[in-house]
Amino acid sequence: MNEEIAVQLTSQPKEKPDEQHLGFGQYFTDHMFVMDYTDGQGWHDPRIVPYAPISLDPAAMVFHYGQAVFEGMKAFPHESGKVLLFRPDQNMQRLNISNDRLGIPEVSGPFVIKAIQKLVDTDRSWIPQAPGTSLYIRPFIIATEPCLGVRSSYTYQLLIILSPVGAYYSEGLQPVKINVESSYTRAVQGGIGFAKAAGNYAASIKAQNDAKKEGFSQVLWLDAIEKKYIEEVGSMNIFFKINGQVITPAINGSILEGVTRRSVIALLQSWGVPVEERKISMEEVLQASISGQLDEAFGTGTAAVISPVGELHWNDQEIHINQGNIGEISQRLYDSLTGIQTGRLPDEFNWTISF
Incomplete structure (x- = not known):
C-alpha cells in the first residue's frame, strides 16, 4: 500500500x-x-x-x-x-x-x-x-x-x-530454573503452535503460574502425544550442548520458529560449532547429564535474547547444568547477538537496518 x-x-x-x-x-x-x-x-x-x-x-x-x-x-x-x-x-x-x-x-x-x-x-x-x-x-x-x-x-x-x-528475567543473564511440564499441553501438530497467536500463550498461563509458585522462571513444554520430546519454553526456543554438539528441537508444526533461534543457528554454523535440528527427548537430556556430557542449555527469544538454563526439574528429578553457571557458548552468543543488535560489533550477516 x-x-x-x-x-x-x-x-x-x-x-x-x-x-x-x-x-x-x-x-x-x-x-x-x-x-x-x-x-x-x-x-x-x-x-x-x-x-x-x-x-x-x-x-x-x-x-x-x-x-x-x-x-x-x-x-x-x-x-x-x-x-x-x-x-x-x-x-x-x-x-x-x-x-x-x-x-x-x-x-x-x-x-x-x-x-x-x-x-x-x-x-x-x-x-x-x-x-x-x-x-x-x-x-x-x-x-x-x-x-x-x-x-x-x-x-x-x-x-x-x-x-x-530492561531484562526480561529479573535474574538478568543468570541461569534460570525451568520446570518440565508433563501434564498440560500447549500445542499439537496441525494446531496453531507454529503461529504467534494469542491463544497459544493463554494455553500456557496455568502451567506457568503453577511453576512460579514452585520457584521456577519458566515452563518447558513436551510434545502433546507422547509427553516425551522437548518442544519449547513458554517464551523461548531451547538449545542443548551435548558432547560438543548443539541440539535444538526441529520445527515440526507445533513449535514457534523464533527469529533469535534462526540467528543463533547461523552464528553457531559460522563459528564451526556442530548444530543439529532434530527430535530430542527428556530422557536423552537426563542421560547426557548423568554421563557428564550435558555441557550447557539455553533459551533464545527476542525478549531475553539468550537465557542460560541452570536447572531442569522433570517429574521428581533435578537436572543441574554446568554447576549453575553460564556456559561458554551461551555467553558468546549473548555477547555476539547484543553486539550486532546495538552496533557494537560488525554486522557480517546484514541483519540490522538503521534509520
Missing part, C-alpha cells in the same frame, strides 16, 4: 520511567500506530495517534473466537544517533504466517516496517540508553467485526505499541 501515514501528536506527554527500573512491558510511550482493514477495501487509514485505550464493540470477534496474532521486536540506540532494528523482515514473514493460519488478511511487510520506523522515530526520546535496555516493539492484529458467527472477521485493526524495557 502507498498511503501516507498521518501523525497526530499528543498534547500531554508522559513522564518517562527510571531506566534502571524498567522491568519488561510495564511502561508505554506517548504514541501508537493504528491501521484498519475492511473486507473489499483492504488495509487503509494508517495513522500514528496518542497512546490511549481502544474502543471495541462487546461483540467484536476477537473476544469470542480469538483471532489475534502479534510479533515482538526491539529497537536499539546506536552511538551515531541512529536507531537499529534487528531482522524486521523475518518478523513480518512470521506475522503473515500467523495471519494465514488464523484466517487474517496478509499485511505488507515493507509497509509495516515503514510504520514501525515512523512510530519509533516519533517516540525516539523514549529509547532507553542504559546498558541492557531497549525499546520493545509490539505489532498485533485483532478481529474487530461485531458478530457472533464462527468465521473470519470482515474487519481488523493492526496496532503497534512501544515499551522501554
